[in-house]
Amino acid sequence: MTRLVVRLTPKAASDRIDGWDTDEQGRAFLKVRIAAPPIEGRANEALIAYLAKRLKVPKSRLTLLAGDTSRLKQIEVEGLDEAEVRALL
Numbered sequence: 001m002t003r004l005v006v007r008l009t010p011k012a013a014s015d016r017i018d019g020w021d022t023d024e025q026g027r028a029f030l031k032v033r034i035a036a037p038p039i040e041g042r043a044n045e046a047l048i049a050y051l052a053k054r055l056k057v058p059k060s061r062l063t064l065l066a067g068d069t070s071r072l073k074q075i076e077v078e079g080l081d082e083a084e085v086r087a088l089l
Helices: 042-055 082-088
Strands: 002-009 016-022 028-033 062-066 072-077
Touching: 002 042, 002 082, 028 042, 042 062, 042 072, 042 082
Parallel strands: 002 028
Antiparallel strands: 002 072, 016 028, 062 072
């Protein structure tokens, strides 16, 4: 099980990953752009679907733990360790 921190940018031209970055405290996060708007949870749903596709796991294995209305999201990925997640993303 891995916890993944994502900085989500909704209403992008296309769904894509912009790579890894670190915040002021040195914590790593993944930058992701999603075409869906941040209305009624659509961007969060699209993010989960996109990450599941990239990680080659069912959507049910990803859980949004925190950041429902924030740009920074914490997502739990079941069945993959951190090295596997980094390699696939």
